[in-house]
Amino acid sequence: xxxxxxxxxxxxxxxxxxxxxxxxxxxxxxxxxxxxxxxxxxxxxxxxxxxxxxxxxxxxxxxxxxxxxxxxxxxxxxxxxxxxxxxxxxxxxxxxxxxxxxxxxxxxxxxxxxxxxxxxxxxxxxxxxxxxxxxxxxxxxxxxxxxxxxxxxxx
Numbered sequence: 001x002x003x004x005x006x007x008x009x010x011x012x013x014x015x016x017x018x019x020x021x022x023x024x025x026x027x028x029x030x031x032x033x034x035x036x037x038x039x040x041x042x043x044x045x046x047x048x049x050x051x052x053x054x055x056x057x058x059x060x061x062x063x064x065x066x067x068x069x070x071x072x073x074x075x076x077x078x079x080x081x082x083x084x085x086x087x088x089x090x091x092x093x094x095x096x097x098x099x100x101x102x103x104x105x106x107x108x109x110x111x112x113x114x115x116x117x118x119x120x121x122x123x124x125x126x127x128x129x130x131x132x133x134x135x136x137x138x139x140x141x142x143x144x145x146x147x148x149x150x151x152x153x154x155x
Contacts, residue, residue, distance in 0.1 A: 012145040013081055016087065019077055019139065019142065023094070027071035027072075030064060030066050036059050036060045043062070048100060049100075076090035084149030087146030089146075090142065091139050091142035091144070091146060092139075093139075094139025095140060098136035102133060104125070105130070
């Protein structure tokens with residue numbers, strides 16, 4: 001293993017641990033009343049989720065399911081520290097998660113404050129969602145650092 005490979009692997013591991021903490025922390029939060037209600041407006045305004053999520057589940061149950069998924073992704077990330085296939089799967093889970101949450105930027109009222117125009121966005125929900133752009137990039141880096149495990153044995 002050359003020096004650049006060691007640095008890349010160390011950097012990937014830092015990103016993995018940071019993203020795992022975020023997923024697990026956010027996931028645990030979804031089990032609270034506050035956490036469940038915090039996502040309700042985002043889900044209600046999403047064309048991807050609004051037509052089914054709350055018609056099948058109540059707000060708390062949907063949030064708990066989402067929280068469980070986030071915790072699982074966080075744990076897969078941690079397992080991905082030593083298992084490249086799990087790293088790639090977790091990275092892909094992050095990519096899907098953050099593509100969905102970034103789609104809320106297009107559908108949630110209040111992204112652009114009243115009386116303002118784009119590119120001005122609100123603190124909440126605008127800037128809250130915009131941070132997911134960085135988390136999407138981190139997820140992509142993690143995915144690409146693990147995906148070779150799926151093709152390494154193919155000749």
